[in-house]
Amino acid sequence: MNRYLKYLTGKLKWYILTFFIAVFLNFFLPRFIPGNPVSALVAQMAGGGASSDVLDKLYNSYIQEFGLDKPWYTQFINYVLKVFHGDLGISFSLYPTKVNTILSHALPWTIALQAPAILIGWIIGNLLGALAAYKKGKFDSAFFPLALFINSIPYYCLAIILLYLFGVLLDVFPIGGGYSMQLIPSFSITFLIDALKHYLLPFFSLILVTIGGQAIGMREMSIYELNTDYVRYAKLLGISEKKITRYVFKNAMLPQITGLAISLGTMVGGALITEIVFSYPGIGTWLFNGIRQQDYPLIQGGTLVITMAVLLANFLIDIVYGIVDPRIRMAQMEE
Amino acid sequence: MGKLLTVKALKAYYKLRLGEKLRAVDGVSLTLQEGEVLGIAGESGCGKSTLASCLSGLFFPPLKYQKGNITLDGIDIIRTDKQTLRKSILGKKISFIPQSAMNALNPTLKIEDFVADVMQEHEPDLSREEAIKRAEERLEVLSLPKDVLKAYPFELSGGMKQRTIVVLSTLMNPEIVIADEPTSALDVSSQRQVIELMKRLLQMKITKSMIFITHELPILRHVADRIAIMYAGVFLEVGTMPQIIFDPRHPYTKVLMSSIIVPEKGMRERKLPLITGRPPDLRKRIKGCRFAKRCPYATDECRMREPDMEETDGRKIKCFHPLKGKEIKQNEVI
Numbered sequence A: 001m002n003r004y005l006k007y008l009t010g011k012l013k014w015y016i017l018t019f020f021i022a023v024f025l026n027f028f029l030p031r032f033i034p035g036n037p038v039s040a041l042v043a044q045m046a047g048g049g050a051s052s053d054v055l056d057k058l059y060n061s062y063i064q065e066f067g068l069d070k071p072w073y074t075q076f077i078n079y080v081l082k083v084f085h086g087d088l089g090i091s092f093s094l095y096p097t098k099v100n101t102i103l104s105h106a107l108p109w110t111i112a113l114q115a116p117a118i119l120i121g122w123i124i125g126n127l128l129g130a131l132a133a134y135k136k137g138k139f140d141s142a143f144f145p146l147a148l149f150i151n152s153i154p155y156y157c158l159a160i161i162l163l164y165l166f167g168v169l170l171d172v173f174p175i176g177g178g179y180s181m182q183l184i185p186s187f188s189i190t191f192l193i194d195a196l197k198h199y200l201l202p203f204f205s206l207i208l209v210t211i212g213g214q215a216i217g218m219r220e221m222s223i224y225e226l227n228t229d230y231v232r233y234a235k236l237l238g239i240s241e242k243k244i245t246r247y248v249f250k251n252a253m254l255p256q257i258t259g260l261a262i263s264l265g266t267m268v269g270g271a272l273i274t275e276i277v278f279s280y281p282g283i284g285t286w287l288f289n290g291i292r293q294q295d296y297p298l299i300q301g302g303t304l305v306i307t308m309a310v311l312l313a314n315f316l317i318d319i320v321y322g323i324v325d326p327r328i329r330m331a332q333m334e335e
Numbered sequence B: 001m002g003k004l005l006t007v008k009a010l011k012a013y014y015k016l017r018l019g020e021k022l023r024a025v026d027g028v029s030l031t032l033q034e035g036e037v038l039g040i041a042g043e044s045g046c047g048k049s050t051l052a053s054c055l056s057g058l059f060f061p062p063l064k065y066q067k068g069n070i071t072l073d074g075i076d077i078i079r080t081d082k083q084t085l086r087k088s089i090l091g092k093k094i095s096f097i098p099q100s101a102m103n104a105l106n107p108t109l110k111i112e113d114f115v116a117d118v119m120q121e122h123e124p125d126l127s128r129e130e131a132i133k134r135a136e137e138r139l140e141v142l143s144l145p146k147d148v149l150k151a152y153p154f155e156l157s158g159g160m161k162q163r164t165i166v167v168l169s170t171l172m173n174p175e176i177v178i179a180d181e182p183t184s185a186l187d188v189s190s191q192r193q194v195i196e197l198m199k200r201l202l203q204m205k206i207t208k209s210m211i212f213i214t215h216e217l218p219i220l221r222h223v224a225d226r227i228a229i230m231y232a233g234v235f236l237e238v239g240t241m242p243q244i245i246f247d248p249r250h251p252y253t254k255v256l257m258s259s260i261i262v263p264e265k266g267m268r269e270r271k272l273p274l275i276t277g278r279p280p281d282l283r284k285r286i287k288g289c290r291f292a293k294r295c296p297y298a299t300d301e302c303r304m305r306e307p308d309m310e311e312t313d314g315r316k317i318k319c320f321h322p323l324k325g326k327e328i329k330q331n332e333v334i
Helices: A001-031 A039-046 A052-066 A072-084 A100-136 A137-152 A155-169 A189-226 A229-238 A241-265 A274-276 A282-292 A297-325 A326-334 B049-054 B083-089 B113-120 B128-141 B148-149 B158-169 B186-202 B217-223 B241-246 B251-258 B301-306
Strands: B003-015 B021-033 B035-042 B063-072 B095-096 B176-180 B208-212 B226-231 B233-241 B311-312 B315-317
Touching: A001 A072, A001 A297, A039 A052, A072 A241, A072 A326, A072 B226, A100 A137, A100 A189, A100 A241, A100 A274, A100 A297, A100 A326, A100 B095, A137 A189, A155 A274, A189 A274, A229 A241, A229 B095, A241 A297, A274 B128, A274 B241, A282 A297, A282 B226, A297 A326, A326 B035, B003 B049, B003 B208, B021 B049, B021 B063, B021 B233, B035 B217, B049 B176, B049 B208, B083 B113, B113 B128, B113 B148, B113 B158, B128 B148, B128 B158, B158 B186, B176 B186, B186 B208, B186 B217, B208 B217, B217 B241, B226 B251, B233 B241, B233 B251, B241 B251
Parallel strands: B035 B208, B035 B226, B095 B176, B176 B208
Antiparallel strands: B003 B021, B003 B063, B226 B233, B233 B315, B311 B315
């Protein structure tokens, strides 16, 4: 186990390096977007009625306030120092709201939308996939094309189709938002029911795609495992179908665990477009707003949160996989 | 010594796409006495592994049973229901050592867990600890290291893995072991160890009889009491080990024997006789003797009619013109 820890600390170095590169890119990439965020902001605020003198003053005070008058390296150092104090700065577009506040309000929505969709979709998808491989015949020939079809539709297209069908044509679900505008978020029954109504459409658009994708992967893996030599040998020694199914299921499951961890890791930024389609108040929608308004701190903050989630998930995969699969553990320790 | 296993006119085929049938086992009869080792030899593709697989009564798709009987200790294997077959026959009365030891074990299961699974399947009252203890004792008796039980299959070398499989297959003291090319994938020294291990199992009466399938005739010389030569889905000659190895009578046995490289004096200079041509296509019905096309002694009769299996001096032969003793000329290329 000691060697295993050594292996993990070795891995950790790479994650830290990746994190620094990501921080670096997070800072520079938004600044490559053509245009000036402050002039857009000033124009929006003044509404066109103010004199150019007032506009200039407003402009300069914003530039100073945001620190955009300083050279880029000073800005970068300030940004990095702040990041390590857990401060993501102040949003341009929602001045003077802190980015921390915006993201901490958005994050629960994103997680509440995606985590159940991914987890439940993953479980159902894997069960159905294994069942299709095991049952073969009619069940498989009906299920497999369906899963393939659902999986082939881009998830945002499915989102738009569901939105149009159930939101517009049938009008059974609201077409956007996380809750009705006239309600104030609270844990009252009225609010929860309202939030659930807004939740179902984006949730189904995500879970269907997850089920389709996972089921296809699991079906392929199970078919492969069912035809291996060890299954045949176990049958020749009289081992029951039940036990053999357990062997096969576990071994077919191993690559799927990676899939789950990656989905969970990319979750925060994963369904960006789903959130935009449904105007769901999660990270995706805010990031989208940030990009449109060149809100550097907001973009930086959003991408930083996504980066950290992906890195954390990958690190967890390394740990979990080593525990579950003895072959990987062996290889890991030999590195 | 009684008959343990009787196979009568067994036929089985692979169902190919487009409904074609590949008749891999096309009328095989054999008997196995208690305490006997029967070797089955032949070129690859002759149906010997398929025959081995048929003996389990499971017929893994696309293999299909067509005709014939398999009787093990008075039990009709083919007509026994799968549950009984699995619980009280497979692994217990008849056991198998598979061809591909490399992948025959579940890669994510420790050997000891597999041991427990196998033994508890046949003795439901047995505890896991008891099962592992019995396996340890067995390894000790066979002077193999006990710690293989704690290992995962990928942690064992090829030779060790195959020996472990030999032990696993015989944990339940099966009356018959069917070994399907158990040494084919191994280097020479590992081959020897596996053969020694199997011989020891027989000596210690852990298993009574064995069917040993191989394409390497020299191995049979060390283990087999009787040898059957298989070709294109049928046996062409069956006899005692000395009869087949030192005095082959069927032209095919003769060529098969002489195509073996033996590192003896004077052998290096000698050119090995080649068997020209290919075995017949088993998807088509074969007219006449199956070996006729490649046989230098074939006559019109051979090409028209299939010879019957006939027995003389305890040797069965399926040929119209068997060779007479040492008649064939040396260096003759056929």
